Amino acid sequence: MEVGYVDIYEKIVELLKRRGFLWPSFEIYGGLRGFVTYGPLGIELKHRIEEKWREWFIYKQGFVEIESPIIMPEVIFKASGHLDHFTDPVVECLDCKRKFRADHIIEDATGKVAEGLGIEEIEEIIEKENIKCPECGGRLGKVGQFNLMFKTTIGPYSENRGYARPEAAQGMFVEFKRIFTVTREKLPLGIAQIGKVLRNEISPRKGLIRLREFTIMEVEVFVDPEDLSCPKLSEVEDEELKLVTADMRARNEEEPLIVTAREAVDKGYISAEWQAYFMVISKYFISSLGIPWERQRFKEQMPWEKAHYSKQTFDHEIYLQRFGWVEVAGHAYRTDYDLKRHMEHSRVDLTVFKRFKEPQIIEKIVVQPLKEIIKSDFGDNAQKVFSMLKNVNPMDIKVSFDKKGYYEFDGIRIEPKHVKIEKKTEKITGRRFIPHVFEPSFGADRLVYATLECSYSVKENRVVLKLPRDLAPIQVAVFPLVNKDNLPSTAQRVWMSLRDEGIRAMYDNSGSIGRRYARADEVGVPIAVTIDYQTQKDDTVTLRDRDTWQQIRISVHDLTNELLDYFKGRKNFEELGKSSK
RNA sequence: GCGGGGCUAGUCUAGCCUGGUCUAGGACGCCGGCCUCCCAAGCCGGUUACCCGGGUUCAAAUCCCGGGCCCCGCACCA
Structure with missing residues (x-):
C-alpha cells in the first residue's frame, strides 16, 4: 500500500449512510445483501445522472424512450437465450x-x-x-x-412461469414492431430504456458495484445490415479512444492503445462505426459526471467472456481506488440475434421493409398453367400440378424444358403444352431484412458510486463533494449570517423565492456560519447564499463557491436569474453578478 | 458456495481475551437554548447502542451454537 493511502471507499460509504444518500436495504430486519435503498439525496443524484444520460443518449441522438415491464413470460427468455444460459x-x-x-x-x-x-x-x-x-x-x-434470473409465477397457475428481466433490452426487442411503426418506419431507429433489472447473483459484493436489483440504462439502435455506417461518426471521429483489445489482452498487453475513433474503425479494432460512435458519446457522458478521462478506458471482452448474442463487446471501465478497473458500460454489437430469435418463437414477422431510392425493374420468367389442358391430361392430379407450379422456381422449368423437353416432379411429367412461359417485367420497390442492433448499456448504480468517488475531496480536514453543478442534489443553501436582527426572516424569504423558481434550495440556521458551510460542502451544494448586515443596507447577498470558498456579492434582485444561468452552465461562479444588467 | 476477519447510539469507537464493579464510557454529529458581522469557535441542556435467535451460568456486550449482514481472498459475474 502506498504511503498516505486512505481507503476512500470506507469514508464514502460512511458519508452516504450518515447523510442519507443510500444504505443497505431492510436494515431493521438485519439487511439483505445485494439490495440498497436510495435516500433523499441519493435518489436526486441518481435522477440527475439518468437525466444526463438521456441528454447524451436519447435527446441528442433523436432516439425514443420506452418503459416496458420488469416481469416477462418465460417464452421471451426462451427466445432471447437467457433461459438456456441461466438455468x-x-x-x-x-x-x-x-x-x-x-x-x-x-x-x-x-x-x-x-x-x-x-x-x-x-x-x-x-x-x-x-x-x-x-x-x-x-x-x-x-x-x-x-440460475441468475429471478423466477416467479404469473397469476394463480404455477405452470405460468415468468422471470424478472436481467436486462432491459428484451423489452425493446419484443416491442420493436410497434415502435418501428409508430416512429414511422425509419432506420436507424434508437430505442432507449432506463429501468430496474434483477439478477440473482450468487454472491453480491462491494456495495453499489454488484447488486441483485439495479438500474440499467440501455439503447438499442436498429440499423440496416447492408449499411452499417454511422452518419454521425464524422462529427466525433477525431476524438481519442483508449482501447485494450482482445488481441492485446491475449498478448498480456494492458497499456491501452490510443487511437481516434476513425482510426479504430479503419484499422479494424472496432468492428463497426456505430460502436466507435457510441464509445465516443460514452466518453463524453462519463466525463460529464466529473470522472476524469485518465480513469477511463475501453476493454474488449475475450471471445469466451462475451454474451451469447454479441459479436463484439467493449466494456467502458472506470478506475476505482478500491476495486480497480470496474465495468460501467458495455458496447455490444448484437447483430440480428435477438430479433431473429423472437421471430422464430413468436412467428411474427419482425423484418422491416426498405424502399429503394429508385424502384428496380427486373425481368422475370412467369409460368402460367394452361388449366384446360392440365385438367384433361392429369384428371384428379390436376390440383397437385397447380400447386406444384406455384411453388417451383419458373427458371427450373424453363431450363428443364430447354434441356430435356419436359419437367418432372414427383413422377408427374409436365410438358411445354401444359404451360405458357412468359417474360414479365416486375417493379421491385424495396427489400425486407432483419435489422442489426448496436447496444450501449450502462449500470446507473455503479455510475452513482464512481461519480461520488471522483467528486470526493478533503479540504482543510473537511469533506467537500465536488459534484458537477448539474448533478448536485441540492443546488443552493441559504443561511442567515447570525440568528438575530431579522436576518433569519430575510433569509427565509430568499430561500422561498428560490424554491418558487424551481431551484432546489435548503435553509439552515443552526450552529455557526462555518458549520453550515461545512454541512453544505459535505453533500456537494455548489453555492451558498448568505444574508448579512450588508443585505439590510443595499439589498445584496454573499455568494460562496463550494470548491474555492471564494465569495462575491450580488443583488437580491438578480439572484434567481444569475443562479439559473449558473446551473445551466451559461455562467461560471466568477461571472455571476457581472454584466447582468 | 468455500476460507479468513468483523458487527457496541446518526457516525467512529472503549469494553470482550480473564463473565459481576456496564442502570455500557468517550469523541464527533444531531435537536433545543445562549452567544456569534463569514468557514466544523464557545457555553448550557437534550438525544440515541451491545446484529438476531438459542444455550451455558446465580450472573452474558463478554463464553458456546445457529442465522443475518459487512469486509478481504477464491469461485461466480450469460
Whole structure:
C-alpha cells in the first residue's frame, strides 16, 4: 500500500449512510445483501445522472424512450437465450477446475436424458454411476445451480412461469414492431430504456458495484445490415479512444492503445462505426459526471467472456481506488440475434421493409398453367400440378424444358403444352431484412458510486463533494449570517423565492456560519447564499463557491436569474453578478 | 458456495481475551437554548447502542451454537 493511502471507499460509504444518500436495504430486519435503498439525496443524484444520460443518449441522438415491464413470460427468455444460459446445473472438476453442464455430462456418460433433473438427482446419478471429469478423469465436485434470473409465477397457475428481466433490452426487442411503426418506419431507429433489472447473483459484493436489483440504462439502435455506417461518426471521429483489445489482452498487453475513433474503425479494432460512435458519446457522458478521462478506458471482452448474442463487446471501465478497473458500460454489437430469435418463437414477422431510392425493374420468367389442358391430361392430379407450379422456381422449368423437353416432379411429367412461359417485367420497390442492433448499456448504480468517488475531496480536514453543478442534489443553501436582527426572516424569504423558481434550495440556521458551510460542502451544494448586515443596507447577498470558498456579492434582485444561468452552465461562479444588467 | 476477519447510539469507537464493579464510557454529529458581522469557535441542556435467535451460568456486550449482514481472498459475474 502506498504511503498516505486512505481507503476512500470506507469514508464514502460512511458519508452516504450518515447523510442519507443510500444504505443497505431492510436494515431493521438485519439487511439483505445485494439490495440498497436510495435516500433523499441519493435518489436526486441518481435522477440527475439518468437525466444526463438521456441528454447524451436519447435527446441528442433523436432516439425514443420506452418503459416496458420488469416481469416477462418465460417464452421471451426462451427466445432471447437467457433461459438456456441461466438455468443450467454446473459441476466443477475438483482436479482441473473445468466446469461442465452437469446434465450434459450425465447424458454423455450414460446416454440417459438428464435435462430437467433436480440438483440432488444429478448429484445422485453422478455418484451412483461414478461419473468422472471427461477431460482429466478427476473427481467431480458439488453440482451448483446457476440460475441468475429471478423466477416467479404469473397469476394463480404455477405452470405460468415468468422471470424478472436481467436486462432491459428484451423489452425493446419484443416491442420493436410497434415502435418501428409508430416512429414511422425509419432506420436507424434508437430505442432507449432506463429501468430496474434483477439478477440473482450468487454472491453480491462491494456495495453499489454488484447488486441483485439495479438500474440499467440501455439503447438499442436498429440499423440496416447492408449499411452499417454511422452518419454521425464524422462529427466525433477525431476524438481519442483508449482501447485494450482482445488481441492485446491475449498478448498480456494492458497499456491501452490510443487511437481516434476513425482510426479504430479503419484499422479494424472496432468492428463497426456505430460502436466507435457510441464509445465516443460514452466518453463524453462519463466525463460529464466529473470522472476524469485518465480513469477511463475501453476493454474488449475475450471471445469466451462475451454474451451469447454479441459479436463484439467493449466494456467502458472506470478506475476505482478500491476495486480497480470496474465495468460501467458495455458496447455490444448484437447483430440480428435477438430479433431473429423472437421471430422464430413468436412467428411474427419482425423484418422491416426498405424502399429503394429508385424502384428496380427486373425481368422475370412467369409460368402460367394452361388449366384446360392440365385438367384433361392429369384428371384428379390436376390440383397437385397447380400447386406444384406455384411453388417451383419458373427458371427450373424453363431450363428443364430447354434441356430435356419436359419437367418432372414427383413422377408427374409436365410438358411445354401444359404451360405458357412468359417474360414479365416486375417493379421491385424495396427489400425486407432483419435489422442489426448496436447496444450501449450502462449500470446507473455503479455510475452513482464512481461519480461520488471522483467528486470526493478533503479540504482543510473537511469533506467537500465536488459534484458537477448539474448533478448536485441540492443546488443552493441559504443561511442567515447570525440568528438575530431579522436576518433569519430575510433569509427565509430568499430561500422561498428560490424554491418558487424551481431551484432546489435548503435553509439552515443552526450552529455557526462555518458549520453550515461545512454541512453544505459535505453533500456537494455548489453555492451558498448568505444574508448579512450588508443585505439590510443595499439589498445584496454573499455568494460562496463550494470548491474555492471564494465569495462575491450580488443583488437580491438578480439572484434567481444569475443562479439559473449558473446551473445551466451559461455562467461560471466568477461571472455571476457581472454584466447582468 | 468455500476460507479468513468483523458487527457496541446518526457516525467512529472503549469494553470482550480473564463473565459481576456496564442502570455500557468517550469523541464527533444531531435537536433545543445562549452567544456569534463569514468557514466544523464557545457555553448550557437534550438525544440515541451491545446484529438476531438459542444455550451455558446465580450472573452474558463478554463464553458456546445457529442465522443475518459487512469486509478481504477464491469461485461466480450469460
